[in-house]
Amino acid sequence: MNEQQARRRAPAMDPEQRRAMIVAAALPLVIEYGPLVTTAKIARAAGIGEGTIFRVFTDKEALLAACLEEALRPDDTLAHLEAISLDQPLPDRLTEAAEVMRGHMDRIGDVAGALASVGKAARPPAADAESPEEGRHRREAGLAAPRAALTSLFEPERDVLRMAPERLAETFQLLLMSAGRPGAPQPLEDGELVDLFLRGALIAGPKRSGEGGDG
CATH class of the missing domain: 1.10.10.60 (Homeodomain-like)
Incomplete structure (x- = not known):
């Protein structure tokens, strides 16, 4: 030879x-x-x-x-999320997580879009034989593991968070998915999205009723 x-x-x-x-x-x-x-x-x-x-x-x-x-498959995404150092400040952790998840969503969009461009169904093979209820459970299972990884990124700040880490992780995940959907106009940069999520839309403004004050 x-x-x-x-x-x-x-x-x-x-x-x-x-x-x-x-x-x-x-x-x-x-x-x-x-x-x-x-x-x-x-x-x-x-x-x-x-x-x-x-x-x-x-x-x-x-x-x-x-x-x-x-x-x-979320395997690589999960591995990268779980490797994010908790020693970093929370904004840095979330920015890194946003980059990881955006990359995963971009790859899904690229492959699905390429197949759909000539009429191929952008569906996983198992989806063709499943019921609507089975499809819902499959999609939820696909979201659950990344959400758990995101929850761990919020956990060190649990005592100073306005909501439980689990709820914040779910909301952050939904925000990332919405911001990364195909055709989203002028998507925010990852750092901008994290800053908006953590700090809100207002620079400053009057306190809401019941939020303290000098009485």
Whole structure:
């Protein structure tokens, strides 16, 4: 076997590892080309023969569905959220969290948008066979883990927060999701969004009834 043949031979790995490797190579190509990307192009990016793809996926549709499913997975997002240092001031923690979550939402939007651009359903494979109630539970489960990670970022300041960390985390998560939705006009920078969340919209103003004063 010559050096070129050795370089072309795919490394030995189990089917799940090979599947993950192919999806990782395919994701940026799906974002760039949408469903028009060829399996030959994906194979070149993965450094494998085209036939290897079809030993893992039944067809290109299955590969595209796996790419969407991978984009929706929160694993990397959770790992980054959980790695945020609690030694930082709260605004810095939340700004870093906003950057992480915006990156995750951008990737979902890129993949879903690329597939939808030529009429492909931007839905995870499991969604086609589930009931509305099952879909609601799946979506809630997908939000629960990131929300728990966000809660931990608020926890050190629990004694000085106006609401429980759990409620603030849920509200902050919803704010990030709304600000990052496709077509949002002039989205706030992450630091601006965090500042608005923590300090409110008013620079100064009269106290509301019952908020102290000299009597």
